[in-house]
Amino acid sequence: MRLDDIMMAGREDDDGQTELLTKTKPKTKRPPLYKVLLLNDDFTPMEFVVHVLERFFGLSHAQAFEIMLTVHKKGLAVVGVFSHEIAETKVAQVMDFARRHQHPLQCTMEKEE
Ligand code: TYC
Secondary structure, X not given: OOHHHEEEEEEEOOOOOEEEEEEEXXXXXXXXXXXXXXXXXXXXXXXXXXXXXXXHHOOOHHHHHHHHHHHHHXXXXXXXXXXXXXXXXXXXXXXXXXXHOOOOOEEEEEEOO
């Protein structure tokens, strides 16, 4: 439960005791966040993946190299968490850039629990 789910107010009753009143507040839902995932393959050059991570995710060379290696070893990694619109844009940018360079690199998005 989030803190803003309940509003509390204090009021004194006839005996001077403070009663706590709780009311439910109209729900203000935060928009869901999306993980952007990069998938491993056997053909995309490591340097290309590092470049993609620097270019589209604003990572330093060292961070980009580290994530690339994680994907290479584990099969996939989360490269960032974004709103639906930003995640969609990142996925499209990566897929388009990879396609233009004729690499089979795959990037996808997944709703956060
Ligand atoms: N496995 C690729 C290779 O050995 C490198 C690679 C890393 C490809 C990460 C995709 O998302 C990827 N050249």
